[in-house]
Amino acid sequence: MKNVSVTGVGMTKFGKRRESLKSLAVSACRDALIDAGKPKVDAIYVGNFLGGQLAGQEIIGSILSKELGLGPIPTTKTEGACASGGIAFRQAYLMVDAGIYDTVLVVGVEKMTHAPTNLVTQAINSAMDNDSNEGISGLTFPGFFGVVANRYMYEFGAEKEHLARVALKNREYAMNNPKAQFRKETSLEEIMGARPITAPLGLFDCSPITDGAAAVILTAGDKGVKVLASGQASGPPLMQDIPNLLEIVAIRESARQAYEQASLGPNDMDVVELHDCFAMTEILAIEDLGLFEKGTGWQAIESGLTKHGGSVPVNTSGGLLSRGHPIGATGVSQIVQIVCQLRGSAVNQVDGARIGLAQNLGGTGAYSTVHIFEGSRA
Amino acid sequence: MKNVSVTGVGMTKFGKRRESLKSLAVSACRDALIDAGKPKVDAIYVGNFLGGQLAGQEIIGSILSKELGLGPIPTTKTEGACASGGIAFRQAYLMVDAGIYDTVLVVGVEKMTHAPTNLVTQAINSAMDNDSNEGISGLTFPGFFGVVANRYMYEFGAEKEHLARVALKNREYAMNNPKAQFRKETSLEEIMGARPITAPLGLFDCSPITDGAAAVILTAGDKGVKVLASGQASGPPLMQDIPNLLEIVAIRESARQAYEQASLGPNDMDVVELHDCFAMTEILAIEDLGLFEKGTGWQAIESGLTKHGGSVPVNTSGGLLSRGHPIGATGVSQIVQIVCQLRGSAVNQVDGARIGLAQNLGGTGAYSTVHIFEGSRA
Numbered sequence: 001m002k003n004v005s006v007t008g009v010g011m012t013k014f015g016k017r018r019e020s021l022k023s024l025a026v027s028a029c030r031d032a033l034i035d036a037g038k039p040k041v042d043a044i045y046v047g048n049f050l051g052g053q054l055a056g057q058e059i060i061g062s063i064l065s066k067e068l069g070l071g072p073i074p075t076t077k078t079e080g081a082c083a084s085g086g087i088a089f090r091q092a093y094l095m096v097d098a099g100i101y102d103t104v105l106v107v108g109v110e111k112m113t114h115a116p117t118n119l120v121t122q123a124i125n126s127a128m129d130n131d132s133n134e135g136i137s138g139l140t141f142p143g144f145f146g147v148v149a150n151r152y153m154y155e156f157g158a159e160k161e162h163l164a165r166v167a168l169k170n171r172e173y174a175m176n177n178p179k180a181q182f183r184k185e186t187s188l189e190e191i192m193g194a195r196p197i198t199a200p201l202g203l204f205d206c207s208p209i210t211d212g213a214a215a216v217i218l219t220a221g222d223k224g225v226k227v228l229a230s231g232q233a234s235g236p237p238l239m240q241d242i243p244n245l246l247e248i249v250a251i252r253e254s255a256r257q258a259y260e261q262a263s264l265g266p267n268d269m270d271v272v273e274l275h276d277c278f279a280m281t282e283i284l285a286i287e288d289l290g291l292f293e294k295g296t297g298w299q300a301i302e303s304g305l306t307k308h309g310g311s312v313p314v315n316t317s318g319g320l321l322s323r324g325h326p327i328g329a330t331g332v333s334q335i336v337q338i339v340c341q342l343r344g345s346a347v348n349q350v351d352g353a354r355i356g357l358a359q360n361l362g363g364t365g366a367y368s369t370v371h372i373f374e375g376s377r378a
Numbered sequence: 379m380k381n382v383s384v385t386g387v388g389m390t391k392f393g394k395r396r397e398s399l400k401s402l403a404v405s406a407c408r409d410a411l412i413d414a415g416k417p418k419v420d421a422i423y424v425g426n427f428l429g430g431q432l433a434g435q436e437i438i439g440s441i442l443s444k445e446l447g448l449g450p451i452p453t454t455k456t457e458g459a460c461a462s463g464g465i466a467f468r469q470a471y472l473m474v475d476a477g478i479y480d481t482v483l484v485v486g487v488e489k490m491t492h493a494p495t496n497l498v499t500q501a502i503n504s505a506m507d508n509d510s511n512e513g514i515s516g517l518t519f520p521g522f523f524g525v526v527a528n529r530y531m532y533e534f535g536a537e538k539e540h541l542a543r544v545a546l547k548n549r550e551y552a553m554n555n556p557k558a559q560f561r562k563e564t565s566l567e568e569i570m571g572a573r574p575i576t577a578p579l580g581l582f583d584c585s586p587i588t589d590g591a592a593a594v595i596l597t598a599g600d601k602g603v604k605v606l607a608s609g610q611a612s613g614p615p616l617m618q619d620i621p622n623l624l625e626i627v628a629i630r631e632s633a634r635q636a637y638e639q640a641s642l643g644p645n646d647m648d649v650v651e652l653h654d655c656f657a658m659t660e661i662l663a664i665e666d667l668g669l670f671e672k673g674t675g676w677q678a679i680e681s682g683l684t685k686h687g688g689s690v691p692v693n694t695s696g697g698l699l700s701r702g703h704p705i706g707a708t709g710v711s712q713i714v715q716i717v718c719q720l721r722g723s724a725v726n727q728v729d730g731a732r733i734g735l736a737q738n739l740g741g742t743g744a745y746s747t748v749h750i751f752e753g754s755r756a
Binding site for chain 1: 398399400401427428429430431433434435436437439440441443444449450451452453454455456457458459465468469472473476477478500501503504505506507508509610611612613614615616619627628631740741744745
């Protein structure tokens with residue numbers, strides 16, 4: 001096993017962008033290539049989910065190799081719904097780790113805001129198993145996580161306010177992040193009083209529709225932020241096949257793999273970016289990553305344990321809820337934030353952060369990736 | 379470098395199918411798993427292009443791991459337009475070759491015939507760079523290859539009849555293939571007289587809209603048909619960036635890599651499946667793979683050199699033109715045919731075939747993969 005490091009990062013501002021999918025991707029890639037010192041690139045992996053459905057654009061890898069002047073190198077897009085970016089990063093990491101390529105460009109990108117909301121909802125629903133009774137029942141992602149939130153509250157005694165506290169924390173972090181979609185100061189009262197989407201989830205408990213791109217350069221060697229581990233797992237794509245709605249087994253299994261590879265445990269993490277597609281999902285994820293016991297995540301939120309000064313700051317970028325969720329870009333943008341934290345140059349920098357974790361979810365738990373990183377500042 | 383072998387193959391009938399995308403994929407996977415002796419599978423790679431746009435279905439990898447009872451293994455879809463299947467196979471091969479996984483399931487799948495033709499045409503056009511003047515000009519794939527055919531005929535003296543002879547050969551091969559979409563006996567006169575699509579290309583010179591799936595199992599070791607080489611390259615995704623319309627540089631580069639890895643040349647190939655999305659493309663591909671000199675492919679066709687008894691039988695499955703072209707499945711189905719040839723059990727078996735090559739193209743030359751295989755019957 002080789003040393004594999006992230007030597008460059010780049011990211012567009014997330015939000016409603018006028019640029020095309022291609023322009024956004026090119027911009028993030030150029031920034032990452034410059035940040036890495038313009039290395040020779042051997043391959044490109046693109047994380048993207050809805051390029052075909054919403055932007056009428058596939059073959060993004062080939063377009064980028066041409067546009068960036070990288071020559072006739074092999075490229076591919078990877079898709080695993082909202083985990084497309086994490087999966088693209090994992091493919092690239094495994095290739096460099098195996099010595100197949102020396103330097104790989106990973107980019108995640110999505111263009112969504114130009115499309116009508118009903119089309120976006122329909123397109124996102126292709127991340128369910130639609131050859132099933134669920135597919136035709138009208139279940140949506142907010143619907144699924146709304147049900148989960150109700151059950152969680154019933155089982156463990158959490159309240160709507162705990163969801164709101166997740167949204168508030170991530171909004172407060174986003175206020176300092178110039179790349180974030182939502183930077184307006186927002187009060188707990190506003191969040192609590194916002195219009196319901198699927199009760200108990202209100203507007204601020206749901207990640208938005210976003211455009212954006214994020215890119216990283218992976219290189220063999222230990223110059224940069226080192227990748228310590230890569231885990232990936234699948235889970236049931238149908239709600240009816242999930243034995244316990246309050247556990248996301250793909251997160252647990254991908255985390256187990258990653259901790260084992262890194263010979264580290266959840267308590268060793270100094271900073272975490274995880275997949276808060278809904279406020280509820282952040283609470284489940286901090287539990288399924290082992291940062292807190294099952295059923296106690298809401299108490300950790302209440303006690304501020306996932307903020308600066310707590311046991312582990314979570315989603316210091318603002319998370320999907322406030323940084324935004326350009327689907328294919330999300331997994332890569334999480335890694336950009338962790339790399340910046342471990343370089344000591346992040347927004348909402350965690351003092352002395354040395355070990356960081358990024359977790360990316362696809363579907364209602366159909367995919368999860370977990371990557372663990374180590375900064376060179378010992 | 380390890381030995382990596384194909385130990386199982388499976389394939390649905392290609393054509394207009396009533397089954398869902400998921401059913402088709404499951405069926406091909408089950409056949410391949412049984413053919414391989416039901417091994418423990420470590421990962422799944424799915425080649426698919428239009429699942430989101432035409433079938434409203436992504437997350438195919440996760441759905442398959444659940445449906446086939448393979449557990450929480452990592453899966454991903456890869457996309458590179460019509461080369462999606464070849465790219466999925468290459469990812470799996472590289473992973474097994476590197477020792478990351480022992481056994482990988484590769485499946486290519488597409489469901490297209492249920493959609494209106496104008497929607498299919500629009501969806502396929504996402505394999506062009508649509509953030510360009512070409513994207514809005516109305517250029518289509520038949521349009522592109524029609525222009526190429528006109529230029530080829532002008533430069534090298536070929537005639538419409540040579541295109542028709544490609545279509546006729548592939549139709550004759552498909553007549554013996556129970557999995558092929560078109561098996562009706564067709565005369566040269568019918569092909570020549572068919573309605574024009576984009577002159578000089580007529581109906582039989584263009585690959586059809588098809589449903590279907592194909593799967594293979596890749597395993598470490600030399601029990602099975604050995605993978606000798608994997609090449610992949612990118613080419614310009616825009617027509618205006620192609621310096622010479624009569625050369626597909628991605629084919630040449632991917633073939634160069636593969637021949638070098640295998641320490642073999644074009645003359646060593648006993649049987650070839652290549653990407654005849656149009657009759658013209660087959661002529662370019664036999665030249666760019668080095669099987670015949672540039673500008674002489676049409677003469678090779680005329681002399682029957684790409685048929686049984688010639689120098690190298692090409693597209694003995696019937697090719698995209700008559701076996702059909704379920705886009706994501708195509709690259710994998712080519713490999714299924716080559717594996718069957720090297721096992722000695724193919725339709726249109728080539729006597730004593732020991733070395734075979736499969737070439738898969740994406741876009742107007744945006745991607746190409748080339749894989750070379752060796753049978754165990756020395």
